[in-house]
Amino acid sequence: MSAPDSAAAPLLEPAGPSVRVLLVDDQAVVGVILRTMLAADPDIEVQTCLRAEDAVATAVQMQPTAILQDLGMPGIDGLDLVRAYRRQPELQHVPIIVLSANDDPLMKRASFSAGANDYLVKLPEPIETTARIRYHSRAYRLLLERDSAYQALRASQQALLARNEELRRLTQVDGLTNVSNRRYFDEHFAQEWSLAALEGTEIALLMIDVDHFKSFNDHFGHLAGDAALQSVARTIRSVARSCEGLAARFGGEEFALMASRTSLAQAMVLGESVCAQVQQLRIPAAPPSPHPWLSVSIGAAAMVPDAATLSADLIAQADACLYSAKRQGRNRVVTR
Known part of the structure; x- marks a missing residue:
């Protein structure tokens, strides 16, 4: 069945009178006359308030689409009562x-x-009287509908922003470790490399590998392996934040930490901090590791980009240092 044509569908009026009038007048006879005058229109509902002292509370409770207010009432100045309506948030725009x-x-x-x-x-x-009441009530209802539509639009925009943020997170963040994924690392690294080339500043890269991770998975199981990767990733992310760097999962059990405006000496300090903090996690290591706790090996390199170098050159240098760290016994940082 095809969907109905929304453009041709009539707008449904709300049930009951669409015009609600609060008549504030201490003279009962005036109220009777006005109620009789307006009774000819079935779309108008009239409620009378004889006491000025009750007018504001009655209006807040009734939520009229228009207020008919006598200026000459005992006990209160009519203009003061008009101002009193306007001080109420619910009545600020009621005609x-x-x-x-x-x-x-x-x-x-x-x-x-x-x-x-x-x-x-x-x-x-x-x-x-009827024409003016209907005119002001219609204008007020249109204002309410506009505000309602605006609020709905704002809510829709907020929901869209939240969905876009979630989509961004899904496309940029590694699902297991909650650090940046390889795709985002490549994009961000390219941007930072270009910026460093323009500024003539140094950029550092740490390649980090969890030692004997296959043996760890085989010995403790994949769930324990996932938990270990998450703990290591949190540690690397914490160190990266300390230098305004980027932590990313490079692949498998390998991570990368990139830091702009960072020298090789500073990169060495960052690497040693990662090594020490991973040891402090006290995650038991699996054979054949010679260390009691799970550890990481790190290769660190830094360079100032120029016309003769590529970002891949820095990755290759850090990667070579990483393999050197593994050959030297793991659980250490090696620089070029």
């Missing part, structure tokens, strides 16, 4: 039509300055 026996332009100006939307000299003609 207020003041009723007055005075057609004085100065009184009209004062009413509008206090926050009124319209001014009627009572008792007005039924057609005029």
Whole structure:
């Protein structure tokens, strides 16, 4: 079955009267006249408030689409009551039509300055009264619909941003270790390499490999191996943050730590910190490791990019140092 044409579908009106009027007037006879005047329109509901002291609370509870407010009421100045409505967040934009026996332009100006939307000299003609009430109520309802649509749009935008952030995380972060993945490392490394070439600054790279990891997996199982990789990754990420660097899973049990504006001596310090902190994890090592705790081997290199070098050259240097660290007994940092 095909979907209905939304453009041709009629808009459904809400159940019950769409125009809700709060009449605030201490004279009961005026209320009767106005209620009778408006009763001819079934789309208008009228509630009367005879006491000015109750008007604000009644309006907050009723949530009218328009307020008909008499200016001459005992116990309170009508303009003060108009201002009192406007101080309520729920009533700030509800249309207020003041009723007055005075057609004085100065009184009209004062009413509008206090926050009124319209001014009627009572008792007005039924057609005029109904027309103004309907006009202001419709404008108010459109305002509410616009605000509701805006809030829905904002909520949709926030949800979209959250989904985009999650998508970014999924495409840039390694699912197991929660550090950057190889794809993001390659993109970020290329950017930092170009920037270092422009600035003439040094860039350092540490290639980090978990020692005897295949034996660890075989001995303790893959779940233990995953947990070990996650712990090592957290350690590398912590060290990377200390130098505003990037930690990434390079592949399998191999990680990379890249740090811009970092010398070889500084890279050596970072590598030694990673080695020491991984040892402090106290993850038992598996045979044939000569060390009691799981360890890492690290190769560190640094260079200033120029026209004669490529980022792959730095990776190759760090990788060569890593294999040298393994040949020298593992659990150490070797530089070029």
